[in-house]
Amino acid sequence: MRPVRFNIHPKEAAIADAIGMGKAPDGVPGEGFFATQLSSVVGLARKNSLWPLPFATSCCGIEFMATMASHYDLSRFGSERVGFSPRQCDLLMVMGTIAKKMAPVLRQVYIQMAEPRWVIAVGACASSGGIFDTYSVLQGIDQVIPVDVYVPGCPPRPEAIIDGFMKIQDLVGQESIRRRNSEQYKALLNSYGIQ
Amino acid sequence: MSLNNEIVQEKLIEKFGDQVSQFATSYGMLSFESPKEMNLKVLQFLYDEPSLAFTFLTDICAVNYPDQKGAELVVVYHLHNLKENIRLRFSVSTSLENTDVYTATKLFESANWMERETYDFFGINFVGHPNLKRILNVDEMDYFPLRKEFPLEDQTRIDKDDEMFGRG
Numbered sequence: 001m002r003p004v005r006f007n008i009h010p011k012e013a014a015i016a017d018a019i020g021m022g023k024a025p026d027g028v029p030g031e032g033f034f035a036t037q038l039s040s041v042v043g044l045a046r047k048n049s050l051w052p053l054p055f056a057t058s059c060c061g062i063e064f065m066a067t068m069a070s071h072y073d074l075s076r077f078g079s080e081r082v083g084f085s086p087r088q089c090d091l092l093m094v095m096g097t098i099a100k101k102m103a104p105v106l107r108q109v110y111i112q113m114a115e116p117r118w119v120i121a122v123g124a125c126a127s128s129g130g131i132f133d134t135y136s137v138l139q140g141i142d143q144v145i146p147v148d149v150y151v152p153g154c155p156p157r158p159e160a161i162i163d164g165f166m167k168i169q170d171l172v173g174q175e176s177i178r179r180r181n182s183e184q185y186k187a188l189l190n191s192y193g194i195q
Numbered sequence: 196m197s198l199n200n201e202i203v204q205e206k207l208i209e210k211f212g213d214q215v216s217q218f219a220t221s222y223g224m225l226s227f228e229s230p231k232e233m234n235l236k237v238l239q240f241l242y243d244e245p246s247l248a249f250t251f252l253t254d255i256c257a258v259n260y261p262d263q264k265g266a267e268l269v270v271v272y273h274l275h276n277l278k279e280n281i282r283l284r285f286s287v288s289t290s291l292e293n294t295d296v297y298t299a300t301k302l303f304e305s306a307n308w309m310e311r312e313t314y315d316f317f318g319i320n321f322v323g324h325p326n327l328k329r330i331l332n333v334d335e336m337d338y339f340p341l342r343k344e345f346p347l348e349d350q351t352r353i354d355k356d357d358e359m360f361g362r363g
Contacts, residue, residue, distance in 0.1 A: 100333045135340040136332060 022048050039177040046090070046116070047173040048078035050165075053089035055109060057096030060123035060155040064095050067158040077165060086112040091168060092145075095155075097125040098138045110145040111194060115180050118172065120164050121147045124154040146188055198246065198279040200225040206247060210240055226284035231270070234287045235297045241274060241285075242302060249274040249283065252299065255309035257317040261343045267291045268342075270319055272299070289319070298324040316341040 022044055027036030052074070056064055068074050068082060083089040086109045098106055110119065121141050124130035127150040129139035141147060148171055151164035179185055189195050200220055207215045207227065215237065217228040229237050241249040253273035261267055266288035275282050289296055298321040299306040310321045311330040318339035321327055329336065338345055 101331075135336075135345070 039175070042177050043173040043175060046175075047169040050077070050079050050091045050118075050168070050172065051081050051083045051089045052079050052091045052093050052165075053083055053086055053109070053113070055092060055094045055096075055106060057098065057102065058125070060095035060126065060153075063155045063158055064093065064122065064161060067161045072158040072162060074162065074165065077162070077169065079165070086110075087114060089113060090117060090172075092117065092119045093122060094119065094126045094141050094147075095122040097130065097132055098141055099136055100138050101136075103138045103141075103144045106141060107144045107194075116172075116175070118148045118168055119145055120149045120151065120168055122151045122153075122161055122164065123156055124152065127152065130154060144192065145194075146192060198276065198281050200281070200283075203247060203281070203283060206244065207237070207240075210244075211237065224282055224284055226286065228286050228288065231287035231289050231296050234270075234272075234285075235299065235302070237285060238272065238274075238299055238302055241283075247276065248278060249276050251275040251277050252303040252305050252309070253282065255299070255306060255313055257313045257319055257341075259317060259341065259343045263288070265290045268294060268317055268319060270296055270313065294318055294320045295322050296320070297322050298327075300324055315339070318342065 024034075025036050025040035025044055027034055027040070054061065054064055056062075066072060074082075079091075086092075090113075092110060092113060094106065110117070119141075121127045125132060125137070126141050127147075129137050131154070133139075138144065149164045149167045151160050153160050156164075186195070200223075203225055204218050204227070211229065211233070214233050215227050215229045217226075219226050241247050251274065253275050254271075255273075256271050258269045258271065259267060260269065267290060269286050269288045271284060271286045273282065273284055287296060294317075296319055298310060300310065300321075300323070307325070308330060310319070310324055311327060313319050314321060314324075314327055315329045315332050316339055328334070332340065
């Protein structure tokens with residue numbers, strides 16, 4: 001018997017079968033062309049290349065580290081590149097308790113992100129303050145910035161974070177490219193006092 | 196000669212007479228009180244007296260006893276003699292109406308942030324403190340959260356319906 005027993009099994013012959021491709025949007029295919037809506041193409045590109053910005057303050061951040069690592073592998077969803085500059089990132093992932101003193105910092109990070117930008121609140125604390133029903137903790141980050149997806153859990157498992165991430169992908173893929181210029185969107189930001 | 200709680204107590208009584216009171220020992224640690232006007236004199240004496248030499252300020256904190264009328268707030272100093280490894284606890288009490296207490300920052304630099312924290316949570320007005328403003332809580336906070344008169348829950352919340360949490 002070999003002392004080291006990995007790599008004794010032959011590799012799968014057709015590795016291409018194991019690769020998932022993004023589904024093409026509805027459209028009119030033809031010889032050398034494919035006609036579809038611009039927003040579908042933009043949505044397809046955006047949703048499969050989201051750059052997350054982790055804003056991790058506590059235990060949910062540890063779950064996110066597991067989500068990013070090889071076992072759960074967030075990069076399968078096109079998020080290989082986790083950015084730490086708000087200017088480069090599309091998706092703000094808020095994981096953990098946000099104290100009231102941290103709220104202006106979080107808001108500033110959100111403002112520094114370029115449009116289009118999405119926000120996911122991971123865990124009970126980011127979504128609602130969680131168990132910290134107290135004077136020092138922000139009772140949900142939606143008091144200072146708009147949130148697209150909430151992930152429940154204390155902390156949520158990596159599967160739950162991935163599920164929330166896929167919900168964000170659905171939102172991103174279906175979003176009209178004009179949404180960020182709409183009156184409703186401006187009213188939403190104005191209701192948070194942004195711009 | 197080794198220092199012990201009895202010697203500390205004797206020296207304090209010898210120096211301050213009946214201005215120091217309520218001597219007690221719990222878990223081997225001496226505690227006593229004095230009027231709040233005396234706090235600096237007592238701390239200075241404990242610092243300067245060569246045989247006592249309580250030169251290290253471990254902690255300052257406060258306690259709120261809402262039932263002690265006229266002495267609702269108690270400021271507690273924890274002191275440490277590093278050479279003899281003896282600790283003591285010294286407290287002064289003050290009323291809610293007049294929370295002025297002299298600052299210990301001239302004696303201990305480390306009192307600066309501790310007094311800011313005590314001000315932040317209990318509203319003790321440390322007279323003479325160089326920078327008495329909130330240190331841990333948001334600057335906009337308009338109350339002192341660890342006083343007993345404030346309930347634990349954030350009263351401004353509108354999103355928690357009691358019935359949904361089984362306490363309706």
